[in-house]
Amino acid sequence: xxxxxxxxxxxxxxxxxVTLRELPRExxxxxxxxxxxxxxxxxxxxxxxxxxxxxxxxVNFTGNQGLARAFLAGLDSCIKLGADVIINTDADNQYMAAxxxxxxxxILAGTADVVIGARPIGEIASFSLLKKxxxxxxxxxxxxxxxxxxxxxxxxxxxxxxxxxxxxxxxNDYTYTLETIIQAGQKGIATVSVPIRVNSTMRxxxxxxxxxSYIRKSLITIVRMFVVYKAFRFFMAIGLxxxxxGVLGGLRYLGYYLSGNGAGHVQSLILSSILLGVxxxxxxxxxxxxxxxxxxxxxxxxxxxTKKLEYPDLTSPRSGVKKIPGKKxxxxxxxxxx
Ligand SMILES: Nc1nc2c(ncn2[C@@H]2O[C@H](COP(=O)(O)OP(=O)(O)O)[C@@H](O)[C@H]2O)c(=O)[nH]1
Ligand SMILES: [Mg+2]
Numbered sequence: 001x002x003x004x005x006x007x008x009x010x011x012x013x014x015x016x017x018v019t020l021r022e023l024p025r026e027x028x029x030x031x032x033x034x035x036x037x038x039x040x041x042x043x044x045x046x047x048x049x050x051x052x053x054x055x056x057x058x059v060n061f062t063g064n065q066g067l068a069r070a071f072l073a074g075l076d077s078c079i080k081l082g083a084d085v086i087i088n089t090d091a092d093n094q095y096m097a098a099x100x101x102x103x104x105x106x107i108l109a110g111t112a113d114v115v116i117g118a119r120p121i122g123e124i125a126s127f128s129l130l131k132k133x134x135x136x137x138x139x140x141x142x143x144x145x146x147x148x149x150x151x152x153x154x155x156x157x158x159x160x161x162x163x164x165x166x167x168x169x170x171x172n173d174y175t176y177t178l179e180t181i182i183q184a185g186q187k188g189i190a191t192v193s194v195p196i197r198v199n200s201t202m203r204x205x206x207x208x209x210x211x212x213s214y215i216r217k218s219l220i221t222i223v224r225m226f227v228v229y230k231a232f233r234f235f236m237a238i239g240l241x242x243x244x245x246g247v248l249g250g251l252r253y254l255g256y257y258l259s260g261n262g263a264g265h266v267q268s269l270i271l272s273s274i275l276l277g278v279x280x281x282x283x284x285x286x287x288x289x290x291x292x293x294x295x296x297x298x299x300x301x302x303x304x305x306t307k308k309l310e311y312p313d314l315t316s317p318r319s320g321v322k323k324i325p326g327k328k329x330x331x332x333x334x335x336x337x338x
Contacts (some may be wrong), residue, residue, distance in 0.1 A: 001029065001030045001031055001085070001116065001124075002030065002031065002032050002033075002034065002082055002083050002085075003027055003030040003032070003033045003034070003083065003084070003085050003086075003104070004033075004034045004035070004036050004057075004078040004081060004083040004085075004086050004087070005023055005033065005035050005036070005086075005088075005089060005100070006032070006035075006036045006037070006038065006071075006074040006075070006077075006078055006087065006088050006089075006236050007019065007035070007037050007038070007088075007089055007090070007091050008034070008038045008040060008067055008070040008071055008088070008090075009037055009038060009039055009040060009042060009046050009050070009070075009091045010040045010042055010046075010067075010072060010093070010206060011042045011043065011044045011046060012042065012044075012046050012049075012091035012092070013042070013044040013046045013048075013049045014044075014203075015044050015091050015092045015093060015203060016037070016046060016049050016053065016091050017049060017053050018052060018093050018202065019075065019089070019090070019091055019092065019093040020050075020053040020054060020055065020096075020250060021053075022093060022096075022097040022098070023035060023089075023097050024097060024098075024100055026096070027100055027101060027104060028101060029104060029108040030043070030084075030085070030104075034056040034057065034081070034083075035054065035055045035056050035057070036055065036056065036057040036058070036059065036074060036078060036081070037050040037055045037057070037058050037059070037091075038058075038059045038061070038070040038073055038074045038077075038079060038289050039058055039059065039060050039061065039073070040061050040064050040065055040066070040067075040069075040070045040104035041063045041064035041065065043064060046229060047060060048268050052300040054087040055283075057077065057081060059073050059077050061073070061323050066173045066174070066175040067170055067174070067175055067176065067207065068170045068173055068174065068175055068179075069170075069173070071088065071170070071176040072168065072169075072170055072176065074321075075160070075165040075168065078162075078165065079162060079165055079166060079307070079311050080311055083165075083232050084161070084162050085104055085107055085159055085160070085161055085162070086159070086160045086161075086162070086165055087100055087103060087104070087154060087157075087158070087159050087160075088157070088158050088160070089156065090156050090157070090166075091159050092203055093199050093202055094156075094157075094198055094199060094201070094202075095119075095155075095156070095157035095196060095197075095198055095199070095233045096196060096198060096199055098197075099117065099157075099196040099197055100159075102117075102194050102196060103115050103117055103157065103158070103159040103194060103196065104159050104197075104218075106148030106192050106194065107159055107161055107192070109336075111190065111192070112190045112191060112192040113160070113161040113163055113164040113189045113190050113191070114158065114159070114160050114164050114180075114181075114184050114189055114190070114191040114192075114318070115158060115160075115191075115192055115193075115194055116150050116152060116153070116155050116157075116158050116159040116181065116191065116192070116193050116286070117152070117155050117157035117158060117193075117194060117195075117196035118150075118151045118193045118194065118196065118199075119152050119154060119155055119157075119196065119198050120195070120198070121135055121136065121152060124198060126200075126201040128211070130211055130214075130215075131211075131214065133206065134214060134215065134218050135152070135153075135154050137153075137218070138154055138178055138218055138221075138222065139151060139152060139153040139154070139155055141222050141225065142178050142181050142182060142225075143228055145182050145185070145209070145225055145229050146182040146183075146184065146185025146186065146191075146193050146229075147185045147186075147224065148181060148184065148185040149193065150181050150191060150193050151193050152193065153177060153178050153181050153222055154175070154177045154178065155177065155196075156177060157196055159184075159310045160327075163189075164184065164189045166304055166308065166311075167183070167187055167189065167272060167299060167300070167304050168180050168183055168184075168304075169183065171224075171228060172221060172224060174207075174217050174221060175207065175221070178221060178225060179225065182225060183229075183231050186229060187300075187320060198225060210317040220283070229294070231286070231289035231293050232286050232287075232289055232290040232293070233286075234286075235282055235283070235285045235286035235289050236282075236286040238282050239278075239281075239282030239283035239284075239285070239286055240279065240281050240283065241279070242275045242276075242278045242279030242282060243276060243279030243280065243283070244277075244279075245272075245274070245275045245279075246271075246272045246273070246274075246277075246279055247272075248272075249268050249269075249271050249272030249275060250269070250272040250273075250276070252268055252272075253265050253266075253268045253269045253272060256268075282314045297317070
């Protein structure tokens, strides 16, 4: 069994050596542990620092593509490199690497395919009250949309099996954290939370630049999650509300009309017909969105099967394919600079 620890990095030359010093080279339950860094167009020599500090694989982006793409490219490379389990962690040594065995335990026990490290958010001194509240609100929305019980959805400390990694897509450019949990929930990928510890803060967050941008990005992310993953309910709720208001307006006009006062209330008749039209159209949109969602699920299934063909799982005892003694796996990492 191979474990690969991946770290998405954007200009992390200073923090990375500290993080790497804490990373394990051996984890119980795995034959080998490798490290992989995704260097997302850094200009401070992050890739060189990573290699000097023992990183085994580097995925290099020439320009900055953002955390979500970096995360997915990392998963893809780990799959190519034959990882059975992938750990994702931050470059700023935020998460305690000593808790990696806790993260992989449910996977080794065969009870989960995705394990999210839950931080003690209430106790983290460096988080403002607003950040704590937004992180909790984000987690609550994710729990509702994904039907999982994840307590800390924005956590970047996670363990993912090869099977789960083959199935993830992220449509949001900002962060992968919330969307991957929703997908896990909707695709029936067993996801659990385990409590983990955090280290003291080394530097301000790169992702949360200011409270206003954090609120704006969180709200946009949450609305988009509803539109993409609960499309039918989202449009149906809007359509039914407009329809209901239209019916109420129509009844109001009818009341006036029957009592002989209809002439002075034509405006409510016009508003009511507009609302009825909008409501009807939005309900039709809900059905179209549902058809698109079915289509997306079919395409994701095709994508999963294509990836399975592209990266056959020859080494994993989980795959049910017998390991051939003395044979090296067939993977090669195109993105690796070494
Ligand atoms: N690939 C990539 N990684 C990023 C980018 N911005 C931040 N990161 C990485 O994402 C991880 C989390 O960032 P961090 O600033 O610790 O955010 P926080 O933990 O959410 O406050 C770190 O490893 C960063 O290097 C980016 O634009 N691209
Ligand atoms: Mg961090």
